[in-house]
Amino acid sequence: MKGKYAIAIHGGAGTITRKSMTSEKETAYREVLAAALASGEAVLQQGDSAVSAVEAAVRYMEDSELFNAGRGAVFTHEGTHEMDASIMDGKGRRAGAVAGVESVKNPIALSRAVMDHSDHVFLIGKGAEDFAALNGIESVHPSYFSTKFRKEQLMKIRDSHVTQLDHSDDSLKKHGTVGAVALDTNGNLAAATSTGGITNKRYARVGDTPVIGSGTYAENGVCAISSTGWGEYFLRAVAAYDVAALMKYGKLSLDEAARKVIFEHIAPMGGDGGFIAIDSEGRISMPFNTEGMFECSIRLPSPEAER
Numbered sequence: 295m296k297g298k299y300a301i302a303i304h305g306g307a308g309t310i311t312r313k314s315m316t317s318e319k320e321t322a323y324r325e326v327l328a329a330a331l332a333s334g335e336a337v338l339q340q341g342d343s344a345v346s347a348v349e350a351a352v353r354y355m356e357d358s359e360l361f362n363a364g365r366g367a368v369f370t371h372e373g374t375h376e377m378d379a380s381i382m383d384g385k386g387r388r389a390g391a392v393a394g395v396e397s398v399k400n401p402i403a404l405s406r407a408v409m410d411h412s413d414h415v416f417l418i419g420k421g422a423e424d425f426a427a428l429n430g431i432e433s434v435h436p437s438y439f440s441t442k443f444r445k446e447q448l449m450k451i452r453d454s455h456v457t458q459l460d461h462s463d464d465s466l467k468k469h470g471t472v473g474a475v476a477l478d479t480n481g482n483l484a485a486a487t488s489t490g491g492i493t494n495k496r497y498a499r500v501g502d503t504p505v506i507g508s509g510t511y512a513e514n515g516v517c518a519i520s521s522t523g524w525g526e527y528f529l530r531a532v533a534a535y536d537v538a539a540l541m542k543y544g545k546l547s548l549d550e551a552a553r554k555v556i557f558e559h560i561a562p563m564g565g566d567g568g569f570i571a572i573d574s575e576g577r578i579s580m581p582f583n584t585e586g587m588f589e590c591s592i593r594l595p596s597p598e599a600e601r
């Protein structure tokens with residue numbers, strides 16, 4: 295394992311719907327994904343940690359208005375933005391998470407600060423914002439997150455009781471969360487996930503993204519997982535940890551475990567979405583049961599070179 299590295303990222307499941315995607319739009323998404331992957335890979339190439347690589351890749355996507363995280367976060371019913379994120383270092387199973395933050399430019403950077411500089415795992419709302427200020431995490435005026443496209447998405451459904459996952463035409467099948475998983479040259483695994491949640495959400499709704507074990511999980515020697523999809527189902531299925539448990543106790547391979555959770559656990563419950571998943575050999579699996587999922591990955595040396 296030493297010397298190998300691998301990284302995979304996603305920009306949400308359900309994002310590629312043939313009806314809504316023009317080729318220009320698809321190119322724009324692919325360009326940001328490729329640049330985000332490259333920013334994570336650069337960290338790994340320098341011999342730096344998997345956790346820094348996943349943070350860099352997710353941060354890059356948070357700064358793009360195309361994805362439902364950071365800058366492009368969807369609107370709540372009240373016309374605000376409430377963002378959730380989490381990060382986990384497989385080395386020592388350290389983790390940091392935040393929910394309901396409204397003015398933190400990069401919620402993933404705040405999750406990292408919670409992991410590195412607090413005795414806690416999960417901070418929410420105003421307390422998380424106060425912690426951000428104390429730790430020099432950049433904040434912005436909430437209007438930074440208000441993009442035209444997201445406003446239109448809210449306006450279409452604001453007066454209904456429908457909440458909407460990001461991007462697809464089916465109101466209940468829109469996801470646009472971002473995430474990354476990586477293996478570094480020292481054999482460490484890490485995962486990170488960030489989202490604006492779902493359009494028109496109310497009552498401080500929080501999905502799976504900031505919940506360790508559902509939206510994000512990493513454990514050295516086993517796997518690292520980042521989820522995207524209908525958060526309520528990923529929460530109820532404890533989805534990310536379920537993959538790890540199937541590998542640890544059930545001795546399934548990464549791909550067998552990841553596919554089992556999506557197709558045999560989440561789908562029969564009525565949920566949809568996908569994972570990006572990586573194991574300690576750098577093998578990658580990216581199953582989804584939505585129409586599409588924006589993802590890309592790199593593994594060095596390549597699987598062909600190892601044969």
Ligand code: ASP
Binds near residue numbers: 470526
């Ligand atoms: N899982 C996210 C949530 O439910 C949404 C997504 O993946 O787009 O908040």
